[in-house]
Amino acid sequence: DAMVIQNPRYQVTQFGKPVTLSCSQTLNHNVMYWYQQKSSQAPKLLFHYYDKDFNNEADTPDNFQSRRPNTSFCFLDIRSPGLGDAAMYLCATSRDQGETQYFGPGTRLLVL
Amino acid sequence: AQTVTQSQPEMSVQEAETVTLSCTYDTSESDYYLFWYKQPPSRQMILVIRQEAYKQQNATENRFSVNFQKAAKSFSLKISDSQLGDAAMYFCAYTERGAQKLVFGQGTRLTINP
Numbered sequence: 001d002a003m004v005i006q007n008p009r010y011q012v013t014q015f016g017k018p019v020t021l022s023c024s025q026t027l028n029h030n031v032m033y034w035y036q037q038k039s040s041q042a043p044k045l046l047f048h049y050y051d052k053d054f055n056n057e058a059d060t061p062d063n064f065q066s067r068r069p070n071t072s073f074c075f076l077d078i079r080s081p082g083l084g085d086a087a088m089y090l091c092a093t094s095r096d097q098g099e100t101q102y103f104g105p106g107t108r109l110l111v112l
Numbered sequence: 113a114q115t116v117t118q119s120q121p122e123m124s125v126q127e128a129e130t131v132t133l134s135c136t137y138d139t140s141e142s143d144y145y146l147f148w149y150k151q152p153p154s155r156q157m158i159l160v161i162r163q164e165a166y167k168q169q170n171a172t173e174n175r176f177s178v179n180f181q182k183a184a185k186s187f188s189l190k191i192s193d194s195q196l197g198d199a200a201m202y203f204c205a206y207t208e209r210g211a212q213k214l215v216f217g218q219g220t221r222l223t224i225n226p
Contacts, residue, residue, distance in 0.1 A: 033214075042203055042216035043157070055212055090157060098211040100147065103157035 003027070004104035006091050012110045013081050021076040021107045023091030031097055032074040034066060035090040037106070043090055049074060050097060078109075086111045114139045116206050118217035125194045126225050132179075133189045133220050135204030142166075144208045146180070146187045151219075152200040160202070163187065191222075199224045 005024045013019040023032065031050050035043035047056045049068040063085070065077040078085055088108050092101040115138045125131035137146070148160040163171045163180050170178050175192045191198055204217040 040201070040219070040221070042219055045213060048212065050212075092157075096210075098145070098207050098209040100145070100159060100162055101207075101214055102159065103149075105156040108154075 004091055004093055004102055006089075006104040006107050008107060009105060010108050010110070012112060013078075014112050015083065016080045019078050019081055019109065021078075021089050021091075021109070023074045023076070023104055024072050025091075025093045025104075026072070027093055027095075027102065028071065029093035029095050029102075030071075031094045031099075032068060033092040033094075033101065034064075034074070034076045035092065036085075037088040037090055046076070081109070081111045083111050085109065114141075114206055114208075114215050116204050116215050116217040118202075118204050118220050120220045121218070122221045122223070124223040124225055125191075127194055127196060129194055130190060130192045131194055131222065133191075133202055133204075133222065135187045135189070135217055137185050137187065137204075137206050137215075139185070139206065139208075141208050144206060146178075147205040147207075147214075148176070148178070148187075148189045149203045149205060150198075150200045151203065152197075155200075157203075161189065194224050196224050196226065198222060 033048040034046045037043040046060045068074045088106045090106045091104040094101045117136045144165045146163045150160045151157045161173045177190045179188045201219045206215045
């Protein structure tokens with residue numbers, strides 16, 4: 001089945017230690033999104049790629065970066081995680097901008 | 113800016129009964145999409161149902177249906193014959209054709225009582 005895959009499902013890191021979360025998709029969608037979701041809140045968009053074009057949200061901290069080396073994969077890099085970055089990170093894809101988004105299972109990040 | 117409002121932070125329903133979750137939105141656009149997503153505890157966000165604004169007919173997916181009132185900018189979700197597996201956080205969301213963002217409501221936590 002076509003799907004959005006996120007690895008790892010759980011990630012523990014130390015304060016200030018860089019961490020990378022990965023997302024892959026078999027849907028061949030043009031757009032890939034990264035969201036941060038804190039407990040009982042709606043997801044907050046960090047950035048997205050339309051093909052190779054990177055689009056950063058204005059309020060996304062510089063600490064968060066992303067890479068999309070090819071259509072299938074997208075990475076979220078947190079350069080110096082703080083305690084406030086502990087959250088669920090959701091990857092989503094859509095065929096085009098403004099179309100239905102399909103979400104991966106998420107990676108829960110814990111910062112010690 | 114477009115906004116989505118879910119006025120019910122929590123709802124509960126008896127198993128096998130019907131429940132309706134409310135959602136209102138604000139936009140000046142005419143070509144847009146509305147969604148209901150379901151997110152069970154510690155589990156994946158799943159698309160429940162989607163409505164295209166230019167379609168007058170309300171979308172249905174098995175036990176899930178919507179009441180789309182375009183003039184009133186209302187988009188409620190009805191769950192019939194509620195099941196224990198329906199327990200989740202439900203998010204109403206909005207986007208426009210070609211838009212970069214999906215605008216979410218605050219979410220409604222639905223509890224199913226056996």
